[in-house]
Structure formats: structure tokens, C-alpha cells
Amino acid sequence: MTETTRERNTDLVPEFSTDAVEVVERETVFDGFFKMLRLRLRHRLFRGGWSEIFTRELFVRDNAVGVLLFDPRREQVGLIEQFRVGALERPYGPWCLEVVAGMVERGESLEEVARREVQEESGLEVGRLEPIHSYLPSPGGSSERLHLFCGCVDLGGAGGIFGLPEEQEDIRLRVLPLDTLLAALAGDSPDAGAVDNAATLICLQWLQLHRERLTGRKGATHG
Template sequence: MANTPDWKKPPFTRDDVRITRRETLYKGFFRADKVTLKHKLFRGGWTEELSRELFLRGEAVGVLLYDPDRDLVGLVEQFRAGALDEPSGPWCMEIVAGMIEDGETPEDVARRELVEESGVEAGELEYICNYLPSPGGSDERMHLLCALVDLRQAGGIHGLDEEHEDIKVHVIPAGEALERLYSGRFNNAAVLLCLQWLQIHRPQLRRQ
């Protein structure tokens, strides 16, 4: 089969969607809407009117801690209700993360959350990418960064009591983390993407 020549440019834009009705189903810490819409079809014409439930999560930031001088990574572990049925249990190994609030940049959030969740202050920040974790049902956008830090004194339990956070910091040799990348210990997209990025850029970061 020949390559599709037009894959690099999306064929449609936001103007090719018509929202006819929107209602809020739930609004608390999160929000869920029911959206009724029509959109253009690849074969031409428009869909019939259809409804989708949309989980409104907003923009978030995730940060991998990396100490290039000692070749160490810093990860956090915490309870996650969405992982209750995981065979290994609902405690997940993750990167530091938080939501973007009004007026903040991803870099602002990265520096704030690093202190709150790991007790580490960031030096240089490397922007990795942004992506949509689950665009079939959520508007969340995740920005990923790597913080170049000194991890010699990192560790312990962190988090905000008022947010019921109980976050354990792990400092791991980078080589060991990368060797176990697909072992199942890292079971969420953000930490996998960050460690894959580190696998590619690690030699360059160590030279810097």
C-alpha cells in the first residue's frame, strides 16, 4: 500500500464542526458536559446530529526530574483511584504533575509542583512536548517537561495535606529505570513518554 501523501496536514479545522447544543451534566472538582454536534466526513458531506459526553479536565503539566551529573531520575509514587483494579495495586509510579491555573505558564506550574510534590527546586527546564491523553472523551492537554536538578538530597514524603496528597519520592539510577521501562512498573503515558525522551536525549544532557 502506498503512503498517504496528505497525512502531515489535518484535512479539517474547528470550523468543520457545528455544535448545536451543550449542557453541563456535572460540575464539582471536575466537570462533564454533553455536547450535541455535527462534523464533516472524509467522504464528503456531514454527519447526522450526534451526542458525546466530554470530561473537562483542562491543561496539565508533568515534570521528569533528571540529575545529569549523577545520572539519576526522580519519580513520585502515590495512590490513584483510577488504578484500583490494576493487578499490581492502585499506587502508581509517576512524574511530578499539576494543573495549569489562570495566568500560569507550563514552566510556572513545573516549578511550583516540583517543590510541593518532591521538595526539589528546578534549575533548567527542557520542554519535551504536549499531547492529548484521551481525546475520545476528555479535553485534557498534558505538557511534559524535564527539570535538570540536583537529586543528592531528594527523597521522603511530600504533598499538601489539604489536598490529601501522600507522595513518596524515589531516586533511581537512570539506567535501571530505562532497563525496566516496559516492565509494567510504569503504567501511565506521561512517565513512559518522559523516560523514552530521556533515553534519546540522555547523552546530550550529560554532556551539557
């Protein structure tokens, strides 16, 4: 059954949609490296009627793509390590292990962005791309939607420093055994905080579920 012919589970459909929101005023309060809007709005209530008009700030970000690099033959994962200003107070420090990621430019398909970002941030060429999931990282205050893929690559001899200096990118590609990363997902692992961003966690958990299919090896689900 295809995606277009499947019927949605009505238990998962929200009661309200976009037409249950009225934006009274929209103001740009910051427009720099990022953009911030201030909205005055109201919406319908579960108990009936409408809410009072209230104010919310919205961090405006467009679609983005994330790619988990996986070598099925070696059962290795490629993650990038880079500085993140939002992680200044992180116990492990502000250099985070992440999937390759980048913003979607006008006119680009998601797959085109995925392949471009992988080449820029790892120097690798992707074989097949498998969709993982699409989600809103922080819908309470941001409009960003992140589209995740698994990119099958050859990680033999991979590594090095990448990124675009004109965009202040200083990126190191790390190649790690899949089992090492999966073991770090356990809550009682001493390495549990080494990977602590949502996109990478989602991708690794997806890979744990699909490992046997991607590698073609029975029983390749330990870790």
C-alpha cells in the same frame, strides 16, 4: 531555522479543522472535583456531507504540566509515588510511579507551574527546564492537554513525603537509577508494568534519546 519560520509538512495536516464541527447543544451534567459536559454535535465526513447529530460526553480538564526530575551527574531519576483511583484494578496496585504533575492555574505560565509543582511534590528546586512534548492524553473523551518538561535537579539525598494535605495529597519521592527504569521499559522485562502511564513513558523515552547530551558523557545511552 526557528519554529516560526519552519513550514508545516502538509502530509501531517488534517483535512478538516474546528470549523468542520457544529455543536448543536452543550449541557453540564456534572460539576464537582471534575466537570463533565454532554454535547450534541455533528461534523463533516471524509466521504462528503455531514454526519447525523450525535451525543458525546466530554470530560473537561484544562492544561496540565508534567516534569521528569533528572540528575545528569548521578544519572538518577526522581519519580513520585501516589494513590490513583483510576488504577484500582491495576496489577501492581493503585499506587503509581509518575512524573511530577499539576494543573495550570489562571495567569500562570507553564514554566511557573512546573517549578511550583516540583517544589510542592518533591521539595526540590529545578535548575533548567527542557520542553519534551505537548499532547492530548485521551482526546476521545477529555479536553486535557499535558505539557511535559525535563527538570534538571540535584537528587543527592532527595526523598521523603510531600504534597498538600488539604488537597488529600500523600506523595512519596522515589529516586531510581536511570538504567533501572530504562530496563523496565522493555516488553519482556519482569518489571515492564512498574511504569505504565503515558506521561512517564514518554518522558523516559525522551530521556533515553537525549541522555548523552544532558550528561555530557559519550556512550551514555545504555540501559
